[in-house]
Amino acid sequence: MKVIIVGAGLGGLSTAIALRKFIPSSQPLELKVYDNTSPETGTHKISTSRLGAGLGLQANGLRVLEDLDPELKRTVYAAGFPCSHFTWKTAGDWLLGREHLDVLPISRPYLINCLQDALPAGSVIYKKVARVITHQGRKPVVQFEDGSSDETADLVVGADGIRSSVRRDLFGEDEQYRPKYVGICAVGGVLNVPLPEKLLKCPTMLFYMGSTGVFGYTGLTQSDTNKLLYWSVYQTDLPGRGLKLDHGLMIQQLRERHGNWTDPLIRQCLAKAELDNIYPIFVMPDLPYWGRDGCVLVGDAAHALPPRSGQGASQAFEDGEALALLLGGYLEKECSLGDAVSRSILGLFEVRAERVNGIKADALRWKDPKMPMSRLQTLGLYVALFLLVRLKRLTNLFSRRETWNVRDEVSKYLARQIG
Numbered sequence: 001m002k003v004i005i006v007g008a009g010l011g012g013l014s015t016a017i018a019l020r021k022f023i024p025s026s027q028p029l030e031l032k033v034y035d036n037t038s039p040e041t042g043t044h045k046i047s048t049s050r051l052g053a054g055l056g057l058q059a060n061g062l063r064v065l066e067d068l069d070p071e072l073k074r075t076v077y078a079a080g081f082p083c084s085h086f087t088w089k090t091a092g093d094w095l096l097g098r099e100h101l102d103v104l105p106i107s108r109p110y111l112i113n114c115l116q117d118a119l120p121a122g123s124v125i126y127k128k129v130a131r132v133i134t135h136q137g138r139k140p141v142v143q144f145e146d147g148s149s150d151e152t153a154d155l156v157v158g159a160d161g162i163r164s165s166v167r168r169d170l171f172g173e174d175e176q177y178r179p180k181y182v183g184i185c186a187v188g189g190v191l192n193v194p195l196p197e198k199l200l201k202c203p204t205m206l207f208y209m210g211s212t213g214v215f216g217y218t219g220l221t222q223s224d225t226n227k228l229l230y231w232s233v234y235q236t237d238l239p240g241r242g243l244k245l246d247h248g249l250m251i252q253q254l255r256e257r258h259g260n261w262t263d264p265l266i267r268q269c270l271a272k273a274e275l276d277n278i279y280p281i282f283v284m285p286d287l288p289y290w291g292r293d294g295c296v297l298v299g300d301a302a303h304a305l306p307p308r309s310g311q312g313a314s315q316a317f318e319d320g321e322a323l324a325l326l327l328g329g330y331l332e333k334e335c336s337l338g339d340a341v342s343r344s345i346l347g348l349f350e351v352r353a354e355r356v357n358g359i360k361a362d363a364l365r366w367k368d369p370k371m372p373m374s375r376l377q378t379l380g381l382y383v384a385l386f387l388l389v390r391l392k393r394l395t396n397l398f399s400r401r402e403t404w405n406v407r408d409e410v411s412k413y414l415a416r417q418i419g
Contacts, residue, residue, distance in 0.1 A: 001027050001337055004142050004153040006132070006166050008035035008124045010108075010313050011299025012159030013115035015320030016123060017068050022321075022328035027337075032151075033119075034142075036128035054190070054220055054229040055111070056205065057104040061314025064321050064406060072118045079114065080106035081219035081229075083203040088385055091210030091261040096382060097389030098204070100396075103310065105205060105218045105229055107190075111313075132156050132169045134293035155341050156295040157323070159316075162282050164301035170292065179282035179304055181238045184368065186279045186307070187250060188231030191269055195225045208266065209381060211373040212257040215266055230269045232257060233307070235371045239278050250275045281307060283364070286357050291345040298323065298348075303356045309363035315356050318406050323348050325410040333418050343417070351413050355404060 003019060005012045016033050023029050057080065065073035083103050088096040116124060128145040140156045158166025162179050171177035199206075205218040213234035220227035232254055255270045284304040290297045299316030326347045330340035369377055 001155070002030040002153045003032070003155045003157065004151060005031070005033045005157040005159055006129045006142070007158070007160035007164075007299075007301070008033050008037070008112075008116065009159060009161060009299070009316075010112060010115065011301070011316035011320060012157070013112065013119065013124075014064070014068065014317045015157055015159060015298055015323060017072070017115065017118050018320045018324035019327070020119070021068055022324040024328055024332050027331050031123065033124045034127050034129050034144075035124055036126070036145075038126060054105055054188075055108050055313050056310050057106060057111075058310055058314050059102050060311075060404065061317045062104060064314070064317040067321060067407065069118055072114060076106065076111060076114050077104060079110055079221055079223065080104035081203060081222050083205050083218060085204050087204045087206045088389060089206060089208050089263070090382055091208055091258075093208075093262045094382075096209070096385045097393075099389055099392060101310075103205060105220060107220055107229075110221075129160075129165065132158070132166050132295055134170065134295050136293055138293070140294040154294065154337055155327075158291075158295065158297040158301045159299050159320075160301055162284070162300045162304045164297065166295065167297055167301050170295060170297070171287075176285060177287060179284050182281050182283055182306065183235055184233055184281045185236050185239065186231055186233045186281065187254060187275050187277070188229070189274055189276070190220055191228040191230060191272055192226055193228050193265070193268055193272070195219050195228060196265065200225060208258075208261060208263060209385060210258070210261060211375075211378040212371055215258050215261065215269075217265060217269065228265065228269070230265075233281075235368065238280055245278065247275060250278065283360065286353075286360075289346075290349045290353070294341055294345075296323065296345045296348060303353075303360065305356065305360050306363040308366065309359050311359050311363075315359065318355075319348065319352060321406045322351055322410055325407065326351070326414070329410065329414045330418070333414075335418075347410075347413055347417070351409050 005016055012033055016031055019029065019031060062073060062077065065076055083105060085101055086099040090096060129142055130145040131143045133141040133143065139152050139154060142151045142153060142156060158164050160166055199219060203219060206216055208215045213232060215232050217228055217230040220229040234257055251273050254273055258266055258270060282304055283306055287302060290302045298319035300312065305312050305315060323344060326344040327340055330343055369381060
């Protein structure tokens with residue numbers, strides 16, 4: 001069986017690891033991961049200059065890594081900064097509340113390289129895919145931008161992110177299947193500064209809310225207590241693609257948004273900030289399907305989630321594990337390869353779509369007020385957050401802890417489909 005994965009980000013690499021683990025040994029597997037990001041000079045690693053500073057992995061994402069490779073999970077966990085809760089504060093440093101939630105902030109580039117190291121050398125090929133051609137009853141064909149020979153595969157996995165070219169090949173240019181800009185951007189980075197003792201004793205992700213946006217920070221890794229991950233989220237028109245960034249203006253605007261906020265670490269970030277990129281926030285509309293004719297989407301290509309969900313990376317991991325378990329399960333039941341691929345593509349959507357759409361709906365339920373806000377509006381925001389945090393804590397006391405598990409859900413699905 002030949003599988004081509006387009007995109008060597010979190011979704012693509014974790015899917016590759018999952019396929020290598022769960023496809024039965026009776027089915028020889030040829031696996032290629034294509035990526036258009038150039039590797040760093042002299043290494044096989046993906047260049048980290050445009051991959052963002054950090055992200056948060058929640059318990060379900062770590063559970064997938066444990067399923068795929070316990071040693072990989074231990075390596076990733078040791079590289080992150082384990083936190084037990086979120087802390088919400090005002091711009092004036094007044095506490096609004098704490099939300100108890102296990103989360104692992106970690107460097108995105110480091111996480112990607114950990115995943116790549118879990119694959120055999122040479123698994124990632126740096127060549128840009130131009131197009132995926134699909135026809136009913138035929139295997140998908142991958143074409144390359146450099147004009148090299150086309151490749152035919154039994155399965156093509158589109159893991160090429162929010163601006164997925166594979167999704168475009170499946171759905172065309174129809175606007176209803178394209179990502180929607182939600183009106184906010186993020187900037188941030190990593191600051192070399194000693195972490196405060198209170199953050200080391202009680203690791204948390206801090207979110208400061210104000211009239212001009214949100215500023216947050218946390219530790220980046222438990223292995224270095226001089227690395228602070230910080231970010232600023234703010235409302236703005238969509239920046240034009242390909243425009244040369246004015247880094248001085250970006251830093252000036254950052255200081256204008258948060259210059260009078262009182263937390264000392266925020267002031268250090270503003271004084272020493274080095275911003276290299278702006279990250280517009282997009283969300284995918286609900287798609288009617290995630291794949292057809294031997295080609296399937298995973299991760300942000302299928303269902304980009306709002307950052308507020310905290311689930312982007314974890315849901316990509318769940319996609320990859322679910323797809324591999326479905327495909328492996330059908331092959332073990334001696335389905336033909338073509339039938340196994342088709343049923344796995346359908347099964348991935350039926351197992352996963354309701355879950356990710358629910359996560360997205362929950363994250364979008366909170367509507368961001370128009371900024372900058374008046375003093376009265378800001379006060380209203382603080383009161384709403386103060387009450388919501390406590391309401392959520394109260395409801396959590398009477399609700400079951402989330403137990404959604406990829407293996408369990410796929411096992412139940414396969415039992416219904418093939419007994």
